[in-house]
Structure formats: structure tokens, C-alpha cells
Amino acid sequence: MLPSTLTFMQQLVPVLAALVLFLSFVLLAQARPLSAVHAFAWQGALLAAVTVAVAAVSGHGHLYVSAFITFALKAVLIPWMLHRLIRRLALDRSVEGVASPALLNMAAVALVIFSYWLVLPIVQHESGITRNIVAISLAVVLIGLLMMVFRQQAVSQVIGFMSMENGLFLAAVSATGGMPLVVELGIAFDVLVAMVLFGVFFLEIQASIDSLDVDRLNRLHEREDESP
């Protein structure tokens, strides 16, 4: 079908999905924790917008509810919690060096191509406007994973994890028209609890090794009074 035959909402869905993917790249390139949190909040807001657009196109009423939950949780509550944590740990001025940003970006592009290649046989059997978004959501998941692998700061790793969850949610919305509301609520609370636990872990790590650089967790710590 020609793009010009689609309605405005139907045109909006892929645009918003592409912007979600773009924000994954933005997240990957952020050196400051605070700007990464902001980018994450934008991704959550865009995800909610995609959900609303899909709801309007497909007519699934319950998607409005999940869009609302997504917005409240991923665009407001979790970024706010992260924000507070970063302030409390005095990380808001810290800059995390990425070894080679250009190489990381190229790796992310390769992941997008890989996920497209991976879902190609799946989407050929499906029809509908949202089928092409499956590749995008898989790419968002993989880029979140890449971010978790390549970042040293615990905060950025958590943001990578959260953005992986965003990708999974996008896949659910686009491939199956959203999960049942019970499952969705369960996942939402899981993510929230995970966030709280991460917060506790941050404080714990900070207290024991005086830094959130997880590379330093690899080293064994000796206590002076036990050394001969």
C-alpha cells in the first residue's frame, strides 16, 4: 500500500517508533548521567505516544490505559527517582568517558541491521501497520544491552536496562496489540520495584567502594587488620 493512502495516525506510528530508536542512540552517546536520564524520560514519553497512536489505529481500548501507565512510570516517576538518586550521590557533574563513541554507534547500527535481518521471516507472515516495528523494538532491546555492556557507571547500566524494557514493551504493543492488562500492571510494578532495589544497591556500592564504577568491583578488597 502507498504511504499516501494512510491516515495521519497511521503515518504517525512509524515516525514515533523511529524516534524511539533514535533516542536509543542518543542514550548510548550521553556522557553525563543527568542528560542520559532526560533522554530516557523522552524515550518513555515517545513510547507512550506510540502506544496512543497504535490504540487510535487499531481500536484496542485498553492500550490507552497502558499508554497512561507507561507515561506515568517511564516518563515521570522513574526519571524522577533516578534524578533524585544522582543528586544524592553527587553524580550530576561527573562525566563518564566512552572509549570510542563512533565505534559504539557503528556497533549499534550493526545491531539494528542484525535485528532487521532476524525478524524478516517473522514479519512476512504478518500484516498490518505495526509489523515493521518489531525490528525496531528488537533493536532498542539490543542497544540497551550494548549500553549495559559498555558502560562502567552503575547508573548508566540501569538506564540501559530500563531502555531494554522499553524495547520489550514496544514489541508487545506492536506485535500483539499489547499484553493483557494484568500482565502489564505486573511488569510495571516489577520495573518500579527493580528501580527501588537499584537505588538501594547504588547507595550500598557507593558506601563500600566509594564510587559507582562497576569495574572496580572486580578487584578483591583486603582489610588492613587481617594482613600479616
Add this chain to the structure above:
Amino acid sequence: MAALQGVLYLVLGPWLVGWVRLVKARLANRRGAPAHQPWRDLVRLFGKEARVAHTASPLFRIAPYVVFVATALAAATVPLVAVELPTAVIADIIVLAGLLALARFFLALAAMDVGTAFGGMGASREMMVSALAEPALLMGVFTVAMQAHSTNLSSVVSHQLELGLVLKPSMLFALTCLALVAVAETGRIPVDNPATHLELTMIHEAMVLEYSGRHLALMEWAGQVKLVLYGVLLVDIFLPWGIARSFEPAALAIGLGAAVIKLALLGVLLAVAESVLAKMRLFRVPALLNVALLMGLIGLLSHVILEAGA
């Protein structure tokens, strides 16, 4: 007709630069020179004697002509008022990029020819910027070309006209990519400051520092035409409405009016952007162009993933 359009580019070049300067001056609460001031400057420079350094080789003398002719030729292939021009059929977007690269190559050669420190410095900076901008330009252009299944600018524009107003992710990314590249290539503010003569920051100005008289006029004129060329490229591909598709006088008049209005609006936009942004550190420029390349790549990918199958 094609020749007329080429001449139109040459006429519009100084006007656009003057217009941008005027809007910038007004934004800074100054009265500003009238928009035809660059024209007066050009006329004055053409009347002056051209001085050439003792150490200059013949290349230094022919470089302005090569730069000017290559830029003007490149401009003649971009549809400004009407599509389906004879010149537009000969050359596609890749030839356009090649012509601009030729102009830049001679500009850099001439800058190094005299052997002053500034010339060499400007040339090396310009080469750095352009080496990074060119892949981004090609990526953005390929995204657009894949939509139309053609690298020919005329057919791209016709394709866009037939499609009507459609929201497409790949076009959004391509627009951002090409806008960033255009800013870098024409030496506007986040990358290069066209109004500065401060040694540490200038790129384009450093290269034409040794020129005077008619040589300088040609170089400046070529730069101004290049600005119009990139502006027209942006508005043509992404907002082609109003361009004439036949050679009737009425359609041509509408096309001319639309082109002038679009360019004027783009000039205002550029002036506002230049007024609110600060110039970037030179070593931040690769990051900016990396973003442009990434935009082009994502645009290409989102075209393949989201649109091609639909």
C-alpha cells in the same frame, strides 16, 4: 532556460547572504547594511587590481576560476524554478557532490600554494570538515534517492510532488542530516564563523586570505552560490511545492516566487540559528558531523525497515 536558471543562482547568491546578514543585524538591534550590500562589495572587488604573492604558482591564479565554474555548474544541475531541465538530466546528485568536491579541492590547493601558515591551517581544517561531512551528505542523499528510486534530482523532486504531504521517519532523519551537513559545508556558525577574522577560529576565511581583487570576488561569489545551492537542495527535496513542472510563463513565475519566498524564510531561520548558537570548538565538529552521519544511517535504515515493506 537552464542557462537562465544557472544565472539566477549567481544573482541570488549575494542577495541571500546579504539578507541573512540583514536579519542577523536586526536581531542584534543594529540597522544593518541593505541586502544588496554583498553585490556592491563584489562590484567593487571586480574593479580593483588583483595582487598575487611572489611565491604563488600559476595554480594560485587559475584556482578562483576553477572554484567558481565548478560551483556554478553544480548549481545549474539543481532545479530551482522548474524541474526537467536539460542540465538536471545530465547530472545526478553524485555528480553534484563531485563538482563541489572539485571546487573544495582547488580551494584547499590554492590556500596551501602561497605557503603562509594561515592558508595551510585553513586548508587542513577545511579538509577535516569536508572529509567528515561528505559521507553524511551521501547517506542523507541516498535515503532520499531510495525513496524516489533515482539519484536524479529532478525525478526526486517530481516523486516528492506526486506523493504529496506524507509524514515519513526516513525523510525527517534525512532532513536533519542534510541540514547539519549544509551548515558544515557552507561554513555557517556552529562550525565556522563567516564574519570573523580571528586567526584561531577561521576556516574558510583563512583560505581566501591571500586573494585580492577579482580573484577574491570570484571566491566569495562561489561561496555565496554554494550557500544558495545547499538551501535550494533542502527546500527542493523536502518542501518542493510551487516548483514549475512545465515551461509556461505563469508556472515559471509561481516557481520563481515560491523559490524566493522559501529561500527568504530559510535565510531568516539561518540567521536566528546563528544568533542563538555559539561557535563550536573545532574539535567538537567531528562529533557534530558524526551525529549527521548517524542521522543519515538511521534514516536509511528506517526507510528499509519501516517503509519499504509497507
